[in-house]
Amino acid sequence: MKPEIKATIKIKIQRDYFVFSAAHFAIMSDDITEPLHGHNYHVSLVVEGAVGNYGYIIQFADLKSAARKVVSKLNHRVLIPKMCNAINIKHDADSIIVKTKAGKIYMFPVSDVVLLPIINTTVESLSEYVAEEIFNTLPRSIAHAIKSLQVGIDESVGQGAIALMEF
Numbered sequence: 036m037k038p039e040i041k042a043t044i045k046i047k048i049q050r051d052y053f054v055f056s057a058a059h060f061a062i063m064s065d066d067i068t069e070p071l072h073g074h075n076y077h078v079s080l081v082v083e084g085a086v087g088n089y090g091y092i093i094q095f096a097d098l099k100s101a102a103r104k105v106v107s108k109l110n111h112r113v114l115i116p117k118m119c120n121a122i123n124i125k126h127d128a129d130s131i132i133v134k135t136k137a138g139k140i141y142m143f144p145v146s147d148v149v150l151l152p153i154i155n156t157t158v159e160s161l162s163e164y165v166a167e168e169i170f171n172t173l174p175r176s177i178a179h180a181i182k183s184l185q186v187g188i189d190e191s192v193g194q195g196a197i198a199l200m201e202f
Contacts, residue, residue: 043083044084044086044092045081045082045083046081046082046091046092046095046098047079047080047081048079048080048098048099049078049079049080050099052103052106053077053078053079053080053102053103053106054075054076054077054078054106055075055078055106055107055109055110055111056075056111057073057074057109057110057113057149058073058112058114059071059072059074059113059156060072060135060156061156061157062116062119062121062135062155065136066136066137067137068121068137068139071113074190074191076109076158076161076190077189077195078102078106078165078187078188079189080098080184080185080186080187081187082181082183082184082185083181083182083183084182085180085182092180092181093177094177097173097177098169098173101169101172101173104172105165105168105169105172106165108149109165112147112148113143113147113148113149114148114151114156114161115131115133115143115149115150115151115156116153116155116156117150117151117152117153118153119154119155121135122136124150126145128145130142130144131143131144131145131148131150151164152164158188158190158194158195158196159196159198161188162195162196162197163198165198166185166198166199166200169184169186182201183199183200184199184200184202185197185199185200186198186200
């Protein structure tokens with residue numbers, strides 16, 4: 036008798052609408068801050084999980100919907116890492132002022148900024164943040180089927196980071 040072979044199944048999604056255009060500056064050290072610049076970030080997803088009774092892990096539509104919600108919040112915004120110790124953030128009703136330890140001062144309209152709960156706006160930090168947000172956006176009834184979620188973010192072709200969340 037042959038032993039039963041059980042395959043590990045992963046699904047992937049990489050769509051042309053999983054793109055967000057955003058400005059940022061990365062803090063390289065207390066003395067070095069990148070110039071303000073932007074990217075067209077491309078997001079890809081890989082989900083591993085148990086195949087259910089109907090032959091799928093999770094409906095693609097549910098995963099795409101969650102990803103679109105997260106990506107749309109970042110699109111056409113300036114991304115600021117509010118957990119970074121090398122910057123000071125002050126804001127009032129109309130503007131956000133960011134001062135870096137390197138001596139740069141930025142002023143942005145509040146409506147143009149997303150303050151992110153990350154330490155830097157590198158693709159490493161962004162991929163982890165986006166992975167957590169996508170997972171938390173999924174309904175619990177769907178999320179329980181997921182063993183792992185991998186989110187890749189490329190800031191240019193062939194240059195990016197991948198966050199892997201395992202459950």
